[in-house]
Every structure is written in structure tokens, then in C-alpha cells.
Amino acid sequence: MAGHSKWANIQHRKGRQDEKRGKIWTRVIREITVAARAGGGDPTMNPRLRLAIEKAKAANMPADRIKYNVDKASGNLEGQALEEIRYEGYGIGGAAIIIDTMTDNKVRTVAEVRHAFSKHGGNLGTEGSVSFQFKHCGQIVFAPGTSEDQVMEVALEAGAEDVITDDEGAIEVLSAAPDLEKVREALEAAGLKPEVAEVTMRPENTIDLAGEDAERMQKLLDVLEDLDDVQEIFHNANL
Incomplete structure (x- = not known):
């Protein structure tokens, strides 16, 4: 399917996030804290925590700091009572x-x-x-120049709901939110590295x-x- 250009918007958003790296760390720590308290500190059993840890790694947070925050949250040590x-x-x-x-x-x-x-x-x-006006879903985005045929074949086989190519050639893979990690892992196993992989609210x-x-x-x-x-x-x- 063809779609409107999202690539420029995604690059723009990533650039602005890079300018605010310290704030990104604060947000990721909060997400790790809430995810670990809600679903436990084992990322293999807690999909939300796995995504939070992936975000932390993408933001270049050191592994020891990630582990400290997971341990702190899952151990119910002193900390803020955060509400979403x-x-x-x-x-x-x-x-x-x-x-x-x-x-x-x-x-x-x-x-x-x-x-x-x-x-x-x-x-x-x-x-x-x-x-x-939004759809809660998993969203995986590949840069222009990625093989659309390969992405489509692997993604749909892994359970993705749709594959959309925008006006600039960027490829967007959509899945049900719980299926995001399964689809991402299948794509990465096929040598396809996404620019973005997240659960999002996507505008209709x-x-x-x-x-x-x-x-x-x-x-x-x-x-x-x-x-x-x-x-x-x-x-x-x-x-």
C-alpha cells in the first residue's frame, strides 16, 4: 500500500529527541519503573519492560544504570508512586x-x-x-531504500497487519500492539534493522x-x- 510521507516527520521527531537526551533518560527511567512494578523485573516475562529497556539502550543509557533502575523498581525499594x-x-x-x-x-x-x-x-x-482518531498499534519503520518485497514477506509471515510504503520510500509495518516484538524480532533475524519500533497511537x-x-x-x-x-x-x- 502507498501512504503519505511520514519519513520527514519521523526524522524531525528523532532529531528533536536527540537534542533533549537528558530528558529522554528521565522518561525511560520512569517507564522502566512503572513497567517493572506492574509486571516484574524479568524482561523475558514482561513485554512492556523489554520495550522500555530497548528504548533505554537506543538512548545510549549504560547497562548498569538500566539494571539499577529495574532492580530498584522490581524490589519495591523507596521511590515515587507514579500514576499514568x-x-x-x-x-x-x-x-x-x-x-x-x-x-x-x-x-x-x-x-x-x-x-x-x-x-x-x-x-x-x-x-x-x-x-x-488514533489506532493503538505496533509501528516499525524502515528507511528509504529498504527492500519492500523482503519487508512485506517477512512481516506478514510474522503476523503483521499491514505494510505501507510512503512517498519517500520509507516502509511502515503495522501490527497489533502485543505482536510488535514478535514481528520486530522476525525482521531483525532476516537482517532488516528498523529505524523505529514502538507501540504507538497512530493517527488514522x-x-x-x-x-x-x-x-x-x-x-x-x-x-x-x-x-x-x-x-x-x-x-x-x-x-
């Missing part, structure tokens, strides 16, 4: 935004999220106000924003991204 909360809202031009947070103070978090929306041209919505449709609207939307996303309690942001804007 999702917020939904609208950005510039009606673009849909989902913000996943981990917080030890939800009063503070909702106040900061609401302030960011109101100050930068968006609106914080109610639960379910935009999430219906996108909104194109350009010029001043794109700049305002990026500013809103940056402000939300910089909030301490924010873990992930998903949106349907093509900037």
Missing part, C-alpha cells in the same frame, strides 16, 4: 493531540498541561475527545499545517514536550 494519566486536546487548525504522562501529583500535571494548551492556541479536551488521518500555523503547532508541542511529567506525545499534524 492520558490527556487529550486540540492544537492549531484542529489538530488532535494525545499526551501520556507519569506523575506523582496529578493536580500539578493537569494544571501545567492546561496552561500549555491555553497559552499556545490549543484546547484541552475531555477523555476520549480525540483518541478515537492527518492534518497538513504550513507556515505560521506549523510554527505555532510546533511551539505548542515543544512546550508540552518540556513538561517534566510528559512521557509521550502523539498528534495528527503534518508539519
Whole structure:
């Protein structure tokens, strides 16, 4: 299947994440903590923890620091009681935004999220106000130049739901969220190394924003991204 260009958006997002490497570590540690507390400290038995550890490795976190945080969380040592909360809202031009947070103070978090929306041209919505526009799924992305035939053959055999090639030649493999790791492992075993492999909220449709609207939307996303309690942001804007 052909699809709209996602490659530029993915590269743009990765570049901005690289600029904020320290914050990425903080978020990954939170994810490891919640995953280990919820499902135990054995990554072979805890898919969410395995994904969190993969993110930590991708962010160049040292192995001993990863192990320390897994041990700390699974051993129920002293630490913050973190709660996962999702917020939904609208950005510039009606673009849909989902913000996943981990917080030890939800009063503070909702106040900061609401302030960011109101100050930068968006609106914080109610639960379910935009999430219906997204699909919770596994997403694996390969750079342009990867063999589409090989990716399709291996991915579909491993249980992927769809393979989409965008306008720039990047290949996107979609799976049910629980099947992500199985599909990724099959692709990597075939010598196919993805640029992105994650469980995500993928927009069903996108909104194109350009010029001043794109700049305002990026500013809103940056402000939300910089909030301490924010873990992930998903949106349907093509900037």
C-alpha cells in the first residue's frame, strides 16, 4: 500500500529527541519503573519492560544504570508512586493531540498541561475527545531504500497487519500492539534493522499545517514536550 510521507516527520521527531537526551533518560527511567512494578523485573516475562529497556539502550543509557533502575523498581525499594494519566486536546487548525504522562501529583500535571494548551492556541479536551482518531498499534519503520518485497514477506509471515510504503520510500509495518516484538524480532533475524519500533497511537488521518500555523503547532508541542511529567506525545499534524 502507498501512504503519505511520514519519513520527514519521523526524522524531525528523532532529531528533536536527540537534542533533549537528558530528558529522554528521565522518561525511560520512569517507564522502566512503572513497567517493572506492574509486571516484574524479568524482561523475558514482561513485554512492556523489554520495550522500555530497548528504548533505554537506543538512548545510549549504560547497562548498569538500566539494571539499577529495574532492580530498584522490581524490589519495591523507596521511590515515587507514579500514576499514568492520558490527556487529550486540540492544537492549531484542529489538530488532535494525545499526551501520556507519569506523575506523582496529578493536580500539578493537569494544571501545567492546561496552561500549555491555553497559552499556545490549543484546547484541552475531555477523555476520549480525540483518541478515537488514533489506532493503538505496533509501528516499525524502515528507511528509504529498504527492500519492500523482503519487508512485506517477512512481516506478514510474522503476523503483521499491514505494510505501507510512503512517498519517500520509507516502509511502515503495522501490527497489533502485543505482536510488535514478535514481528520486530522476525525482521531483525532476516537482517532488516528498523529505524523505529514502538507501540504507538497512530493517527488514522492527518492534518497538513504550513507556515505560521506549523510554527505555532510546533511551539505548542515543544512546550508540552518540556513538561517534566510528559512521557509521550502523539498528534495528527503534518508539519
